[in-house]
Amino acid sequence: MGIAADREGRSGPVRPASIVDGVYDAIYERLMALDIAPGARITIDVLARELEVSQTPVREALSRLEREGLVRKAHLIGYSAAPQLTRKQFDDLYSFRLLLEPEAARLAVRNMSPEDLADLEAKAAEMRRGGAPADRSSRYSHFARSDAEFHDHILRLGGNEVIRSTLANQHVHLHIFRLMFHTRVTQEALEEHDRLLAAIRDGNADGAAAAMHQHIERSRDRLLAAFD
Amino acid sequence: MGIAADREGRSGPVRPASIVDGVYDAIYERLMALDIAPGARITIDVLARELEVSQTPVREALSRLEREGLVRKAHLIGYSAAPQLTRKQFDDLYSFRLLLEPEAARLAVRNMSPEDLADLEAKAAEMRRGGAPADRSSRYSHFARSDAEFHDHILRLGGNEVIRSTLANQHVHLHIFRLMFHTRVTQEALEEHDRLLAAIRDGNADGAAAAMHQHIERSRDRLLAAFD
DNA sequence: AAATATAATATCGTATATGATATAGGGAGG
DNA sequence: CCTCCCTATATCATATACGATATTATATTT
Numbered sequence: 001m002g003i004a005a006d007r008e009g010r011s012g013p014v015r016p017a018s019i020v021d022g023v024y025d026a027i028y029e030r031l032m033a034l035d036i037a038p039g040a041r042i043t044i045d046v047l048a049r050e051l052e053v054s055q056t057p058v059r060e061a062l063s064r065l066e067r068e069g070l071v072r073k074a075h076l077i078g079y080s081a082a083p084q085l086t087r088k089q090f091d092d093l094y095s096f097r098l099l100l101e102p103e104a105a106r107l108a109v110r111n112m113s114p115e116d117l118a119d120l121e122a123k124a125a126e127m128r129r130g131g132a133p134a135d136r137s138s139r140y141s142h143f144a145r146s147d148a149e150f151h152d153h154i155l156r157l158g159g160n161e162v163i164r165s166t167l168a169n170q171h172v173h174l175h176i177f178r179l180m181f182h183t184r185v186t187q188e189a190l191e192e193h194d195r196l197l198a199a200i201r202d203g204n205a206d207g208a209a210a211a212m213h214q215h216i217e218r219s220r221d222r223l224l225a226a227f228d
Numbered sequence: 229m230g231i232a233a234d235r236e237g238r239s240g241p242v243r244p245a246s247i248v249d250g251v252y253d254a255i256y257e258r259l260m261a262l263d264i265a266p267g268a269r270i271t272i273d274v275l276a277r278e279l280e281v282s283q284t285p286v287r288e289a290l291s292r293l294e295r296e297g298l299v300r301k302a303h304l305i306g307y308s309a310a311p312q313l314t315r316k317q318f319d320d321l322y323s324f325r326l327l328l329e330p331e332a333a334r335l336a337v338r339n340m341s342p343e344d345l346a347d348l349e350a351k352a353a354e355m356r357r358g359g360a361p362a363d364r365s366s367r368y369s370h371f372a373r374s375d376a377e378f379h380d381h382i383l384r385l386g387g388n389e390v391i392r393s394t395l396a397n398q399h400v401h402l403h404i405f406r407l408m409f410h411t412r413v414t415q416e417a418l419e420e421h422d423r424l425l426a427a428i429r430d431g432n433a434d435g436a437a438a439a440m441h442q443h444i445e446r447s448r449d450r451l452l453a454a455f456d
Numbered sequence: 457a458a459a460t461a462t463a464a465t466a467t468c469g470t471a472t473a474t475g476a477t478a479t480a481g482g483g484a485g486g
Numbered sequence: 487c488c489t490c491c492c493t494a495t496a497t498c499a500t501a502t503a504c505g506a507t508a509t510t511a512t513a514t515t516t
Contacts, residue, residue, distance in 0.1 A: 018303055019470070043497065054471045056284075059499095060291055067295040075246055076477055076498060092390040099327050099391075162320040163327075166394055247500075271467065282501045287469095304468060304507055 019053055024061040026051055031070060031081060032141060032174055042071060042079040068169050085175050087227050093172065094220040098213060100167060101151065104158035105196065105212035109205040112157040117201065120157070123150055124197050128190060141177060143186045148173035150193060154200075154212075176219075179226045192218060247281055252289040254279055259298060259309060260369060260402055270299060270307040296397050313403050315455050321400060322448040326441060328395060329379070332386035333424065333440040337433040340385040345429065348385070351378055352425050356418060369405060371414045376401035378421060382428075382440075404447075407454045420446060 027047070030036045042062065048055045062079050065071040071079050085093070112120075127146045151173075155164040192215040199207035255275070258264045270290065276283045290307050293299045299307050313321070340348075355374045379401075383392040420443040427435035 045497075055498095056470055056472095059288070063288055063291050064295060067292060077479095078498065089389070092388045095388055096328075096390040096394070099331055100324075103327055160320045160323055161317070162324040162398070166324070166398075170390070170394075273467070283468095284500055284502090305509095306468065 018057075020057040020060045023047075023051055023053060023057045024064055027061055027065060028070070028174075031065075032144075032177065034178065036081045038081050038178055039083045040081050042081060044079070068171055070171060070174070085179060090179075090220075090223070090227070093170065093175070094216065096170070097167070097172065097216050100163050101155070101216060102209040102213040104155045104160065104163050105200070106205045106209040107158035107160060108154050109200055109203055109208045111159045112200075116157050120150075120153055120197065120200070123153055124193055127193070140186070144173045144177040147189065154196075176223060179223060188222065189215070189219065246285075248285040248288045251275075251279055251281060251285045252292055255289055255293060256298070256402075259293075260372075260405065262406065264309045266309050266406055267311045268309050270309060272307070296399060298399060298402070313407060318407075318448075318451070318455070321398065321403070322444065324398070325395070325400065325444050328391050329383070329444060330437040330441040332383045332388065332391050333428070334433045334437040335386035335388060336382050337428055337431055337436045339387045340428075344385050348378075348381055348425065348428070351381055352421055355421070372401045372405040375417065382424075404451060407451060416450065417443070417447065 027036075027042075036042060044055050044058050044062070048058045051058070062071055062073070066073050066079070070082050072082055073079050123146075127143075127150060152164065152168060155167060158164070192211070196208060196211040196215055199211045255264075255270075264270060272283050272286050272290070276286045279286070290299055290301070294301050294307070298310050300310055301307050351374075355371075355378060380392065380396060383395060386392070420439070424436060424439040424443055427439045
């Protein structure tokens with residue numbers, strides 16, 4: 001049947017460049033929204049039917065997600081959403097961040113231009129305003145996203161692309177969100193961001209590194225409650 | 229001859245090897261052997277014909293390699309082997325290693341058991357013996373592989389799985405090999421390994437971290453020649 | 457002769473089909 | 487009544503087919 005022509009006709013929602021990208025985004029969205037719960041099975045052809053695409057792009061998207069640790073694949077059994085972070089994975093992840101992000105903050109102070117700072121300030125201001133007063137879960141989801149962008153922005157300014165892309169691929173904020181989508185400890189984080197931003201603004205590299213270090217440690221401590 | 233042979237599943241019932249894994253290894257091998265030059269086009273169906281499999285597993289293997297940065301994909305154009313590391317990528321990569329590996333060495337000293345140490349010693353001894361006196365390029369390829377295993381082993385002992393898997397996915401040693409497959413500076417590296425190993429053996433965590441730091445810095449300096 | 461337009465080819469991106477494997481459920485035997 | 491085996495179904499892994507797009511070569515025009 002003329003599926004292809006059919007789909008071509010109703011361009012409908014913004015069609016990403018490739019179908020695979022669209023599928024990837026759609027799955028990511030469902031994971032982020034906890035529409036697919038941690039550990040839940042993900043069957044390829046169900047997904048393909050729901051998204052009205054063939055199995056091939058679904059496969060490729062899942063393959064990407066697997067490489068990023070967001071889904072797991074069991075040979076001849078199938079895909080499933082990654083389970084909740086274990087305590088050990090959590091600890092490892094935060095140790096990892098503590099080794100990289102403070103240094104990246106230090107580098108950011110050294111390398112950035114005035115325009116870069118302005119961009120960062122704008123992003124922080126946007127975070128402070130917060131999202132629309134939607135339901136709590138989607139509000140936090142919005143925060144998680146903004147927070148990820150804020151951190152990513154600093155990493156970008158730091159200039160070390162290996163550090164940046166590596167942390168991006170860890171999807172820290174998605175995991176965190178799944179750990180505690182029910183809480184609302186965003187206020188403290190915002191204050192820590194402000195302290196970090198102040199150090200950056202002052203061109204205080206050591207201070208920025210220290211502020212980033214403290215921010216991550218506190219974030220870790222706040223989240224530790226989720227393991228009790 | 230197909231590739232699906234000689235793949236051993238882990239414990240348990242004899243799991244049929246997946247063709248994708250075989251294709252992945254085959255492509256990796258060609259990249260490592262410079263059989264596929266940096267930047268060279270990789271056409272899916274040529275590869276599929278050569279390996280005597282269908283295009284589907286080739287696609288999935290290439291997708292994995294792409295996520296690892298070993299091949300690049302241009303939408304509607306095709307795959308190609310990743311180009312040689314640029315100077316900036318090289319610098320970023322070594323800065324990244326310097327932030328992580330010394331700490332991992334420190335952790336390794338703290339966490340490892342006597343058996344772990346014995347394993348590490350064995351691996352180091354094996355490296356010292358070196359490979360058979362084959363042609364120079366394949367000998368260095370062998371060294372690159374052993375070196376990768378040595379470092380990975382230490383990272384494993386460190387216990388932080390995020391650090392370990394992240395560095396493994398950078399494929400540092402493959403890139404390095406492609407940078408200077410023509411040189412033979414392995415002797416110095418072996419001596420640095422020995423110093424590192426000595427510190428580990430003595431339970432000297434700070435010393436191990438320092439030795440690792442120095443080893444990576446020197447490795448970087450040796451390779452810098454490749455950019456002149 | 458150079459440049460543009462047009463046709464031919466190669467290769468990708470996507471869809472569908474087929475065979476293989478695991479899991480679940482029911483029936484026979486102990 | 488329980489256990490084991492066997493069959494049925496769902497799902498994956500792979501193969502093949504088809505349409506779309508880029509690249510290359512050729513021809514025509516200026």
